[in-house]
Amino acid sequence: MVKGLKKMVLASLACAALVTGVNMQPAYAAYQLSSEVKTATPALLQASQIGVKVDAPAALQNLENKDAILIASFGTTFKETREKTIDATVNAIQAAHPDTKVVVAFTSHIIIDRIKENEGLTYPTPEEALSQLKAEGYTRVAVTSLNIIPGMEYDYSAAVFNLHKGEFKKLVCGLPLMYWMGQEGQREDIMESMKALSTEFPAIGKKEAILLMAHGTPHPSNAYYSVMQNRLGELGMKNVYIYSVEGWPHLDTVIPQLKAKGIKKVTLIPMMMVAGDHANNDMAGAEPDSHKSVLEKEGFKVDTYIHGMGENAEVRKLFVERADEALAALQAETPVKSGHHMKKDQQ
Numbered sequence: 001m002v003k004g005l006k007k008m009v010l011a012s013l014a015c016a017a018l019v020t021g022v023n024m025q026p027a028y029a030a031y032q033l034s035s036e037v038k039t040a041t042p043a044l045l046q047a048s049q050i051g052v053k054v055d056a057p058a059a060l061q062n063l064e065n066k067d068a069i070l071i072a073s074f075g076t077t078f079k080e081t082r083e084k085t086i087d088a089t090v091n092a093i094q095a096a097h098p099d100t101k102v103v104v105a106f107t108s109h110i111i112i113d114r115i116k117e118n119e120g121l122t123y124p125t126p127e128e129a130l131s132q133l134k135a136e137g138y139t140r141v142a143v144t145s146l147n148i149i150p151g152m153e154y155d156y157s158a159a160v161f162n163l164h165k166g167e168f169k170k171l172v173c174g175l176p177l178m179y180w181m182g183q184e185g186q187r188e189d190i191m192e193s194m195k196a197l198s199t200e201f202p203a204i205g206k207k208e209a210i211l212l213m214a215h216g217t218p219h220p221s222n223a224y225y226s227v228m229q230n231r232l233g234e235l236g237m238k239n240v241y242i243y244s245v246e247g248w249p250h251l252d253t254v255i256p257q258l259k260a261k262g263i264k265k266v267t268l269i270p271m272m273m274v275a276g277d278h279a280n281n282d283m284a285g286a287e288p289d290s291h292k293s294v295l296e297k298e299g300f301k302v303d304t305y306i307h308g309m310g311e312n313a314e315v316r317k318l319f320v321e322r323a324d325e326a327l328a329a330l331q332a333e334t335p336v337k338s339g340h341h342m343k344k345d346q347q
Helices: 002-014 042-047 079-084 086-096 109-119 126-135 152-163 189-198 220-234 251-260 277-283 291-297 313-331
Strands: 053-055 067-073 101-106 140-145 170-173 208-214 240-244 265-270 301-304
Touching (some): 067 152, 067 313, 086 313, 101 126, 126 140, 126 152, 140 152, 152 170, 189 220, 189 313, 208 277, 265 291, 277 291, 291 301
Parallel strands (some): 067 101, 067 140, 140 170, 265 301
Protein backbone atom coordinates (compact mmCIF):
# COMPACT_ATOMS: atom_id res chain seq x y z
CA MET A 1 0.00 0.00 0.00
CA VAL A 2 2.87 2.36 0.84
CA LYS A 3 4.51 1.69 -2.55
CA GLY A 4 1.28 2.64 -4.30
CA LEU A 5 0.99 5.70 -2.11
CA LYS A 6 4.52 6.81 -3.03
CA LYS A 7 3.76 6.38 -6.72
CA MET A 8 0.64 8.50 -6.32
CA VAL A 9 2.57 11.24 -4.52
CA LEU A 10 5.40 11.20 -7.07
CA ALA A 11 2.99 11.40 -9.97
CA SER A 12 1.04 14.18 -8.29
CA LEU A 13 4.12 16.24 -7.55
CA ALA A 14 5.46 15.74 -11.06
CA CYS A 15 2.47 17.57 -12.50
CA ALA A 16 2.30 20.20 -9.76
CA ALA A 17 1.91 23.84 -10.71
CA LEU A 18 4.97 26.04 -10.18
CA VAL A 19 4.70 29.39 -8.47
CA THR A 20 6.06 32.58 -9.99
CA GLY A 21 9.02 34.07 -8.11
CA VAL A 22 11.74 32.79 -5.84
CA ASN A 23 9.61 31.10 -3.19
CA MET A 24 8.08 28.20 -5.09
CA GLN A 25 5.08 26.30 -3.77
CA PRO A 26 4.45 23.10 -5.74
CA ALA A 27 0.89 22.02 -4.96
CA TYR A 28 -0.18 18.47 -4.33
CA ALA A 29 -2.21 17.63 -7.40
CA ALA A 30 -5.55 17.08 -5.71
CA TYR A 31 -6.55 20.21 -7.56
CA GLN A 32 -4.97 22.07 -10.45
CA LEU A 33 -5.82 25.52 -11.72
CA SER A 34 -7.30 25.69 -15.19
CA SER A 35 -4.84 26.29 -17.99
CA GLU A 36 -6.94 29.35 -18.84
CA VAL A 37 -5.55 31.06 -15.72
CA LYS A 38 -2.73 33.13 -17.21
CA THR A 39 -1.67 35.26 -14.24
CA ALA A 40 -2.12 33.19 -11.11
CA THR A 41 -1.18 35.25 -8.07
CA PRO A 42 0.57 33.77 -5.00
CA ALA A 43 -2.71 34.11 -3.07
CA LEU A 44 -4.65 32.15 -5.70
CA LEU A 45 -1.96 29.49 -5.86
CA GLN A 46 -1.97 29.16 -2.07
CA ALA A 47 -5.76 28.88 -2.00
CA SER A 48 -5.63 26.12 -4.62
CA GLN A 49 -3.32 23.97 -2.49
CA ILE A 50 -5.78 21.31 -1.43
CA GLY A 51 -4.31 18.25 0.24
CA VAL A 52 -0.64 17.87 1.14
CA LYS A 53 1.16 21.22 0.97
CA VAL A 54 4.72 21.48 -0.36
CA ASP A 55 7.19 24.38 -0.36
CA ALA A 56 10.51 24.13 -2.22
CA PRO A 57 12.31 27.47 -2.65
CA ALA A 58 14.46 27.54 -5.79
CA ALA A 59 17.27 29.34 -3.97
CA LEU A 60 17.77 26.46 -1.51
CA GLN A 61 17.76 23.49 -3.89
CA ASN A 62 21.55 23.10 -3.82
CA LEU A 63 21.51 22.21 -0.10
CA GLU A 64 22.19 18.61 0.89
CA ASN A 65 19.21 16.53 1.95
CA LYS A 66 18.84 16.07 5.70
CA ASP A 67 15.33 14.88 6.53
CA ALA A 68 13.13 15.02 9.62
CA ILE A 69 9.52 14.32 10.52
CA LEU A 70 7.73 16.76 12.82
CA ILE A 71 4.64 15.28 14.46
CA ALA A 72 2.12 17.89 15.61
CA SER A 73 -0.37 16.89 18.31
CA PHE A 74 -2.74 18.85 20.53
CA GLY A 75 -1.27 17.00 23.51
CA THR A 76 -2.72 15.98 26.88
CA THR A 77 -1.85 16.44 30.55
CA PHE A 78 -3.02 12.89 31.29
CA LYS A 79 0.31 11.06 31.33
CA GLU A 80 -1.05 7.51 31.21
CA THR A 81 -3.24 8.07 28.17
CA ARG A 82 -0.46 10.12 26.52
CA GLU A 83 1.81 7.08 26.69
CA LYS A 84 -0.87 4.77 25.26
CA THR A 85 -1.98 7.08 22.47
CA ILE A 86 0.34 9.89 21.39
CA ASP A 87 3.59 8.15 22.38
CA ALA A 88 2.41 4.84 20.89
CA THR A 89 1.58 6.52 17.58
CA VAL A 90 4.87 8.45 17.52
CA ASN A 91 6.72 5.18 18.17
CA ALA A 92 4.85 3.51 15.31
CA ILE A 93 5.81 6.34 12.93
CA GLN A 94 9.43 6.19 14.10
CA ALA A 95 9.47 2.39 13.63
CA ALA A 96 8.23 2.86 10.05
CA HIS A 97 11.08 5.31 9.39
CA PRO A 98 13.95 4.22 11.67
CA ASP A 99 16.59 6.23 9.82
CA THR A 100 14.68 9.51 9.91
CA LYS A 101 14.72 11.92 12.86
CA VAL A 102 11.26 12.23 14.44
CA VAL A 103 10.31 15.04 16.82
CA VAL A 104 7.01 15.83 18.56
CA ALA A 105 5.41 19.21 19.13
CA PHE A 106 2.18 20.12 20.94
CA THR A 107 -0.15 22.78 19.60
CA SER A 108 -1.79 23.46 22.99
CA HIS A 109 0.33 26.05 24.75
CA ILE A 110 -1.64 25.52 27.98
CA ILE A 111 -0.87 21.79 27.96
CA ILE A 112 2.80 22.51 27.28
CA ASP A 113 2.93 24.80 30.32
CA ARG A 114 1.10 22.35 32.60
CA ILE A 115 3.27 19.37 31.63
CA LYS A 116 6.40 21.44 32.24
CA GLU A 117 5.10 22.51 35.64
CA ASN A 118 3.81 19.09 36.75
CA GLU A 119 6.26 16.69 35.09
CA GLY A 120 9.32 18.77 34.31
CA LEU A 121 9.06 17.85 30.62
CA THR A 122 9.30 20.46 27.91
CA TYR A 123 7.40 19.93 24.69
CA PRO A 124 8.05 22.49 21.95
CA THR A 125 5.42 24.28 19.90
CA PRO A 126 5.56 23.47 16.16
CA GLU A 127 7.26 26.84 15.57
CA GLU A 128 9.93 26.09 18.18
CA ALA A 129 10.46 22.58 16.81
CA LEU A 130 10.98 23.85 13.26
CA SER A 131 13.42 26.51 14.45
CA GLN A 132 15.38 23.85 16.36
CA LEU A 133 15.47 21.53 13.35
CA LYS A 134 16.76 24.34 11.18
CA ALA A 135 19.45 25.15 13.79
CA GLU A 136 20.49 21.48 13.74
CA GLY A 137 20.97 21.60 9.98
CA TYR A 138 17.87 19.74 8.80
CA THR A 139 16.99 20.93 5.31
CA ARG A 140 13.82 18.95 4.55
CA VAL A 141 10.98 18.58 7.05
CA ALA A 142 7.67 16.74 6.76
CA VAL A 143 5.05 17.99 9.20
CA THR A 144 2.47 15.31 9.95
CA SER A 145 -0.57 15.63 12.20
CA LEU A 146 -2.26 13.59 14.91
CA ASN A 147 -5.44 15.60 14.50
CA ILE A 148 -8.68 13.77 13.72
CA ILE A 149 -10.22 16.31 11.31
CA PRO A 150 -8.89 19.41 9.50
CA GLY A 151 -10.19 21.83 12.13
CA MET A 152 -8.62 24.69 14.04
CA GLU A 153 -5.71 22.65 15.43
CA TYR A 154 -4.86 21.37 11.97
CA ASP A 155 -5.11 24.95 10.68
CA TYR A 156 -2.44 25.80 13.27
CA SER A 157 -0.06 23.33 11.60
CA ALA A 158 -0.96 24.73 8.17
CA ALA A 159 -0.34 28.27 9.44
CA VAL A 160 3.06 27.22 10.79
CA PHE A 161 3.83 25.77 7.35
CA ASN A 162 2.92 29.07 5.70
CA LEU A 163 4.96 31.10 8.20
CA HIS A 164 8.10 28.98 7.72
CA LYS A 165 8.00 28.68 3.94
CA GLY A 166 11.27 29.67 2.35
CA GLU A 167 13.37 28.51 5.33
CA PHE A 168 13.95 24.91 4.25
CA LYS A 169 15.00 23.21 1.03
CA LYS A 170 11.64 21.50 1.27
CA LEU A 171 8.80 21.78 3.76
CA VAL A 172 5.70 19.58 3.65
CA CYS A 173 2.44 19.80 5.58
CA GLY A 174 0.66 16.44 5.65
CA LEU A 175 -2.97 15.59 6.42
CA PRO A 176 -4.98 14.69 9.54
CA LEU A 177 -6.64 11.31 10.04
CA MET A 178 -9.77 12.29 8.11
CA TYR A 179 -9.46 14.67 5.17
CA TRP A 180 -10.68 13.12 1.93
CA MET A 181 -14.18 11.70 1.58
CA GLY A 182 -14.08 10.16 -1.88
CA GLN A 183 -14.61 13.41 -3.78
CA GLU A 184 -12.96 13.94 -7.17
CA GLY A 185 -11.47 10.46 -7.13
CA GLN A 186 -9.75 10.93 -3.79
CA ARG A 187 -9.51 8.19 -1.17
CA GLU A 188 -12.20 7.61 1.47
CA ASP A 189 -10.54 8.62 4.75
CA ILE A 190 -13.78 8.79 6.72
CA MET A 191 -15.05 5.34 5.80
CA GLU A 192 -11.58 3.92 6.43
CA SER A 193 -11.39 5.62 9.83
CA MET A 194 -14.86 4.49 10.89
CA LYS A 195 -13.95 0.91 10.01
CA ALA A 196 -10.76 1.18 12.07
CA LEU A 197 -12.57 2.71 15.04
CA SER A 198 -15.33 0.07 14.91
CA THR A 199 -12.84 -2.69 15.72
CA GLU A 200 -13.21 -1.68 19.39
CA PHE A 201 -17.00 -1.44 19.42
CA PRO A 202 -18.77 -3.89 21.75
CA ALA A 203 -21.46 -6.16 20.40
CA ILE A 204 -24.86 -4.54 20.93
CA GLY A 205 -28.44 -5.76 20.83
CA LYS A 206 -31.49 -4.18 19.20
CA LYS A 207 -32.24 -2.07 22.28
CA GLU A 208 -28.64 -0.97 22.76
CA ALA A 209 -26.58 1.80 21.19
CA ILE A 210 -23.04 3.16 21.04
CA LEU A 211 -22.49 6.89 21.49
CA LEU A 212 -19.24 8.29 20.10
CA MET A 213 -18.19 11.48 21.87
CA ALA A 214 -16.41 13.88 19.51
CA HIS A 215 -14.82 17.13 20.60
CA GLY A 216 -16.73 19.50 18.35
CA THR A 217 -15.52 22.83 17.03
CA PRO A 218 -16.75 26.25 15.90
CA HIS A 219 -14.66 25.62 12.77
CA PRO A 220 -16.64 24.68 9.61
CA SER A 221 -14.95 21.26 9.77
CA ASN A 222 -17.58 20.39 12.40
CA ALA A 223 -19.54 19.24 9.32
CA TYR A 224 -17.23 16.20 9.17
CA TYR A 225 -19.29 14.64 11.97
CA SER A 226 -22.32 14.45 9.70
CA VAL A 227 -20.25 12.65 7.08
CA MET A 228 -18.95 10.25 9.74
CA GLN A 229 -22.55 9.53 10.79
CA ASN A 230 -23.42 8.85 7.17
CA ARG A 231 -20.52 6.42 6.78
CA LEU A 232 -21.52 4.57 9.95
CA GLY A 233 -24.96 4.13 8.42
CA GLU A 234 -23.42 2.84 5.18
CA LEU A 235 -21.48 0.31 7.26
CA GLY A 236 -24.76 -0.93 8.70
CA MET A 237 -24.15 0.51 12.17
CA LYS A 238 -27.64 1.92 12.67
CA ASN A 239 -27.37 2.17 16.45
CA VAL A 240 -24.11 4.10 16.58
CA TYR A 241 -24.46 7.85 17.12
CA ILE A 242 -21.99 10.71 17.15
CA TYR A 243 -22.38 13.66 19.48
CA SER A 244 -19.94 16.36 20.55
CA VAL A 245 -18.82 18.22 23.66
CA GLU A 246 -18.34 21.63 22.07
CA GLY A 247 -19.98 21.45 18.66
CA TRP A 248 -22.96 19.85 16.92
CA PRO A 249 -24.69 17.44 17.30
CA HIS A 250 -25.14 17.76 21.07
CA LEU A 251 -26.02 15.01 23.49
CA ASP A 252 -29.55 16.41 23.68
CA THR A 253 -29.71 16.10 19.88
CA VAL A 254 -29.17 12.36 20.16
CA ILE A 255 -31.29 11.49 23.23
CA PRO A 256 -34.67 11.89 21.43
CA GLN A 257 -33.43 9.60 18.65
CA LEU A 258 -32.47 6.97 21.22
CA LYS A 259 -35.89 7.14 22.85
CA ALA A 260 -37.67 6.98 19.50
CA LYS A 261 -35.85 3.70 18.81
CA GLY A 262 -36.61 2.29 22.25
CA ILE A 263 -32.93 2.12 23.24
CA LYS A 264 -32.42 1.01 26.84
CA LYS A 265 -28.64 0.78 27.19
CA VAL A 266 -25.80 2.85 25.75
CA THR A 267 -22.01 2.55 25.71
CA LEU A 268 -20.09 5.84 25.66
CA ILE A 269 -16.82 5.87 23.71
CA PRO A 270 -14.56 8.91 23.19
CA MET A 271 -13.89 9.61 19.52
CA MET A 272 -10.76 11.56 20.41
CA MET A 273 -7.05 10.83 20.09
CA VAL A 274 -6.61 10.63 23.87
CA ALA A 275 -8.87 9.74 26.80
CA GLY A 276 -8.19 12.90 28.78
CA ASP A 277 -10.33 15.40 30.65
CA HIS A 278 -13.31 15.19 28.29
CA ALA A 279 -13.46 11.39 28.49
CA ASN A 280 -12.83 11.04 32.21
CA ASN A 281 -14.91 13.97 33.42
CA ASP A 282 -17.34 15.34 30.80
CA MET A 283 -18.24 11.89 29.51
CA ALA A 284 -17.81 9.44 32.39
CA GLY A 285 -17.61 11.65 35.50
CA ALA A 286 -19.83 11.34 38.57
CA GLU A 287 -20.97 14.98 38.42
CA PRO A 288 -24.70 15.59 37.75
CA ASP A 289 -23.94 17.25 34.39
CA SER A 290 -21.65 14.52 33.03
CA HIS A 291 -22.95 12.69 29.98
CA LYS A 292 -23.19 9.45 31.93
CA SER A 293 -25.25 11.11 34.67
CA VAL A 294 -27.53 12.91 32.20
CA LEU A 295 -28.25 9.68 30.32
CA GLU A 296 -28.90 7.74 33.51
CA LYS A 297 -31.32 10.44 34.62
CA GLU A 298 -33.09 9.99 31.27
CA GLY A 299 -33.55 6.31 32.10
CA PHE A 300 -30.71 4.68 30.17
CA LYS A 301 -28.31 2.09 31.52
CA VAL A 302 -24.81 3.42 30.75
CA ASP A 303 -21.42 1.75 30.22
CA THR A 304 -18.27 3.75 29.51
CA TYR A 305 -15.21 2.80 27.47
CA ILE A 306 -12.40 5.17 28.45
CA HIS A 307 -9.78 4.64 25.76
CA GLY A 308 -8.43 7.16 23.25
CA MET A 309 -8.39 6.45 19.52
CA GLY A 310 -4.60 6.33 19.66
CA GLU A 311 -4.84 3.06 21.60
CA ASN A 312 -6.50 1.45 18.60
CA ALA A 313 -3.85 -0.34 16.51
CA GLU A 314 -5.90 0.07 13.32
CA VAL A 315 -6.21 3.82 13.87
CA ARG A 316 -2.46 4.08 14.53
CA LYS A 317 -1.83 2.37 11.18
CA LEU A 318 -3.78 5.14 9.47
CA PHE A 319 -1.72 7.82 11.21
CA VAL A 320 1.43 6.02 10.06
CA GLU A 321 0.05 6.13 6.51
CA ARG A 322 -0.50 9.90 6.81
CA ALA A 323 3.14 10.26 7.92
CA ASP A 324 4.24 7.97 5.06
CA GLU A 325 2.38 10.20 2.62
CA ALA A 326 3.99 13.38 3.98
CA LEU A 327 7.47 11.85 3.86
CA ALA A 328 6.89 10.54 0.33
CA ALA A 329 5.99 14.08 -0.74
CA LEU A 330 9.12 15.35 1.01
CA GLN A 331 11.38 12.89 -0.78
CA ALA A 332 9.74 13.13 -4.20
CA GLU A 333 11.69 14.93 -6.90
CA THR A 334 10.36 18.48 -7.15
CA PRO A 335 10.47 20.27 -10.51
CA VAL A 336 12.32 23.54 -9.86
CA LYS A 337 13.32 26.29 -12.27
CA SER A 338 14.72 29.75 -11.82
CA GLY A 339 13.32 32.97 -13.24
CA HIS A 340 9.69 32.86 -14.40
CA HIS A 341 7.89 29.70 -13.35
CA MET A 342 4.70 29.73 -15.35
CA LYS A 343 3.54 26.45 -16.82
CA LYS A 344 4.07 26.31 -20.57
CA ASP A 345 0.35 26.40 -21.24
CA GLN A 346 0.05 29.51 -19.05
CA GLN A 347 2.69 31.54 -20.90
